[in-house]
Amino acid sequence: MKQLLIVEDDPGLQSQMRWCFSDEVEVTVAADRDSALAALRRLEPEVVTLDLGLPPDPGGASEGFALLEDILRLAPLTKVIVVTGREDKENAVKAIGMGASDFYQKPVDADILTFVVNRAFRLAELERENRELAFQSAGTSIKGIVAASPEMLAVCRTLEKVAPTDITTLITGETGTGKELLAKALHELSPRASKPFAAINCAAIPENLLESELFGFEKGSFTGATHSKKGKIESANGGTLFLDEIGDMPMALQAKLLRFLQERMIDRVGSVNAIAVDVRVVCATHRNVRELIESGDFREDLYYRISEITLDVPAVRERNGDALVIAQSLLKTLGKQMERPNLTYSDDAANAIQSYSWPGNVREMINKVKRAIIMADSRRVSAADLELDPDNQSQGNQLNLRQVRENAERNTILQALQSCSFNMSQASRLLGVTRPTLYNLTDKYRIQTSTEPSED
Numbered sequence: 001m002k003q004l005l006i007v008e009d010d011p012g013l014q015s016q017m018r019w020c021f022s023d024e025v026e027v028t029v030a031a032d033r034d035s036a037l038a039a040l041r042r043l044e045p046e047v048v049t050l051d052l053g054l055p056p057d058p059g060g061a062s063e064g065f066a067l068l069e070d071i072l073r074l075a076p077l078t079k080v081i082v083v084t085g086r087e088d089k090e091n092a093v094k095a096i097g098m099g100a101s102d103f104y105q106k107p108v109d110a111d112i113l114t115f116v117v118n119r120a121f122r123l124a125e126l127e128r129e130n131r132e133l134a135f136q137s138a139g140t141s142i143k144g145i146v147a148a149s150p151e152m153l154a155v156c157r158t159l160e161k162v163a164p165t166d167i168t169t170l171i172t173g174e175t176g177t178g179k180e181l182l183a184k185a186l187h188e189l190s191p192r193a194s195k196p197f198a199a200i201n202c203a204a205i206p207e208n209l210l211e212s213e214l215f216g217f218e219k220g221s222f223t224g225a226t227h228s229k230k231g232k233i234e235s236a237n238g239g240t241l242f243l244d245e246i247g248d249m250p251m252a253l254q255a256k257l258l259r260f261l262q263e264r265m266i267d268r269v270g271s272v273n274a275i276a277v278d279v280r281v282v283c284a285t286h287r288n289v290r291e292l293i294e295s296g297d298f299r300e301d302l303y304y305r306i307s308e309i310t311l312d313v314p315a316v317r318e319r320n321g322d323a324l325v326i327a328q329s330l331l332k333t334l335g336k337q338m339e340r341p342n343l344t345y346s347d348d349a350a351n352a353i354q355s356y357s358w359p360g361n362v363r364e365m366i367n368k369v370k371r372a373i374i375m376a377d378s379r380r381v382s383a384a385d386l387e388l389d390p391d392n393q394s395q396g397n398q399l400n401l402r403q404v405r406e407n408a409e410r411n412t413i414l415q416a417l418q419s420c421s422f423n424m425s426q427a428s429r430l431l432g433v434t435r436p437t438l439y440n441l442t443d444k445y446r447i448q449t450s451t452e453p454s455e456d
């Protein structure tokens with residue numbers, strides 16, 4: 001049965017809203033943040049309607065925003081529909097920026113409310129199906145990307161669909177999550193693969209040089225311009241232009257870039273002749289572009305141009321089970337490169353890798369693994385070799401006991417499989433279960449059992 005949680009402190013509205021839904025939806029009502037969180041943990045509703053004005057701040061929105069944050073942290077897949085007053089557009093926009101999926105304005109109109117809620121249920125269902133499909137399809141064929149989590153596999157699936165098109169793509173995600181790697185993959189999986197891939201980091205080049213780097217310049221256009229030079233855009237002709245850290249592009253250049261995206265023509269600095277260029281544009285940023293737009297540092301019209309499709313790359317800590325899988329793969333490849341093959345992680349290292357929050361994501365992991373390869377005294381790499389705290393636990397972010405249990409089970413199985421190169425007999429002995437039981441569990445958690453050839 002579909003679960004809907006209505007968070008509303010007004011008893012009259014509570015009952016009015018409750019009666020809007022058919023028998024197919026089980027409706028639970030909560031009047032404050034604590035009872036809403038308790039219901040969230042117990043029922044795991046697919047959809048929540050959230051009145052922002054909750055006690056102790058019924059006239060404001062602080063408690064509602066705090067609850068929205070809690071819900072999205074604990075159960076990020078939940079579709080939250082924010083309910084606001086008629087004059088409250090600003091809060092609605094802010095809530096959407098924070099991750100709410102929709103908003104609805106009071107007074108309650110039964111038809112509109114059921115429409116909005118049913119649409120959210122449908123979206124939740126489609127996303128669930130998508131994740132299932134991502135689970136089922138075998139890993140990713142994208143070069144250089146190690147991924148086993150449904151979260152990252154879903155990103156890879158989208159990337160594979162988008163790559164053959166010319167759609168301008170924005171890749172967002174924390175630092176070190178693999179945005180540049182994915183940008184290259186977009187190029188390599190496209191019909192432009194044999195043509196150039198030109199990358200430029202907008203944050204690394206001083207503002208006064210960035211324009212000529214991007215657009216090129218004519219001889220004599222400024223002191224020191226002793227010859228004409230093609231810019232990055234021109235040198236990517238026929239291929240892909242990757243604009244990294246686009247969020248840091250100065251305003252003046254944003255206008256020029258927008259013009260290029262609209263007209264597909266460039267003017268070299270100091271030139272009066274426009275040149276036609278055919279490139280596919282991929283941008284990336286670790287910054288929150290919505291916030292940059294709000295603070296006046298990024299043009300909204302440019303944002304819409306560059307984000308025909310957005311790929312939001314999850315942080316490593318948001319990818320269920322990936323931390324250990326990536327760390328294992330790095331230990332293997334870097335161990336070989338650094339002439340210390342055959343290293344394995346000790347149990348405390350594997351636990352620490354899974355519970356650490358990896359703020360620097362894969363880049364931080366590469367650094368820590370390199371260090372550990374140098375530091376390890378034996379073939380077993382310890383948590384201390386990785387400079388990780390073996391007791392580091394992040395239990396506060398767990399939704400409920402079922403989720404904790406399932407995460408622990410899934411991670412332990414993954415760890416066992418990894419440690420014996422996916423040999424099912426060995427892994428089942430290690431876990432103290434029969435092989436059929438292990439197959440049932442790997443099916444249940446959709447863990448691929450063939451990442452490495454098994455010698456069963």
Ligand SMILES: Nc1ncnc2c1ncn2[C@@H]1O[C@H](COP(=O)(O)OP(=O)(O)OP(=O)(O)O)[C@@H](O)[C@H]1O
Pocket residue numbers: 144145146147173174175176177178179180181182244285286326362363366
């Ligand atoms: N899923 C992955 N599997 C294996 N290696 C990865 C993965 N993701 C990232 N890496 C590696 O991690 C390093 C950082 O990745 P990348 O430079 O693409 O991140 P980024 O998101 O562009 O970072 P920044 O925002 O700091 O520029 C690279 O060496 C990359 O090859």
